Amino acid sequence: MERKTADEVREILKVLDREYPEADCTLENKEPFRLLVSAILAAQCTDERVNLVGKTLFVAYPDPKAFAQAPLAELEEAVRPCGFYHVKARSIQASAMRILSSFGGEVPRTMDELLSLPGVGRKIANLVLGDCFGTPGVVVDTHAMRLSRRIGLSDADTPERIERDLLRIVPPERQTDFGHLLVAHGRKFCIARRPRCPACPLRPLCDYGRSAAAAGPAASGAEGRRP
Ligand code: SF4
Structure with missing residues (x-):
């Protein structure tokens, strides 16, 4: 063919x-870290549900530091409606910690750096690169x-x-x-x-x-x- x-x-x-x-991207949060978190939550979940969860999630945890410092059980409960909440909460918290420790609190702007974040594969990395940073992919x-x-x-x-x-x-x-x-x-x-x-x-x-x-x-x- x-x-x-x-x-x-x-x-x-x-x-x-x-x-x-x-x-356009059907995930509503376009700020880089929030889009990254939303994309992790969107695995095996609808974007509508992720957007709904995001409305309270990003008020309770507005930035990487808040996600990094949150008690894991509390974070799990907050993302529970998106399913697979144990693994998603762990990935999000570990990514937040790495963003703080290795990237000065900012979501990195290269594919390799994004792929170093727990729970982030090429799909999420391309989404963030394209929608937040204008990098083709x-x-x-x-x-x-x-x-x-x-x-x-x-x-x-x-x-x-x-x-x-x-x-x-x-x-x-x-x-x-x-x-x-x-x-x-x-x-x-x-x-x-x-x-x-x-x-x-x-x-x-x-x-x-x-x-x-x-x-x-x-x-x-x-x-x-x-x-
Ligand atoms: S519905 Fe899908 S498979 Fe069918 S013609 Fe359109 S693009 Fe092709």
Whole structure:
């Protein structure tokens, strides 16, 4: 299967820009440390719930120092609604401590430094780099993985390889947006178990959408060739 070219990605971007002119990160807190904490909390949780929890969490703990000094049990209780609260609270507190001890209390601005923070992988690092610091990068979450494979942007199986493929074809100045656009499209049309191919504006540009599978059972619910 031929992967999409940079020119084809530009066409895809035109469609997505038209469809989602307001696409943005759905986590509300854009201050770097708060976005980092929100992104850790968002694993296996909805952004809506994280935003709701954030409304009280960041009042009780406004900065890295407050998170670092909080009794762990208290922090766990505060993030409990987001699930996996033991591990999330530990990651957030350990990250806050490292930010204080190694980075002068400021969220670092490089990929390698961000990856040194507990609980932070490339997805979170790219989110913070792109949305807070304007550094190009593509956030490869579950939506980006699914859509990249269906559309034909990548045939890789891991987030790292999909990110590498996307970086080759998405213009640097659009890489941060591109992740947000894929999330918006994944929620509206390219739903995991039930892609709405017949109604999808990307269909003429999408490998899966143009395939026989999209017109058959997969379009109404069954898994297709590119899950
Ligand atoms: S045509 Fe179908 S598979 Fe392709 S992006 Fe649209 S909904 Fe997803």
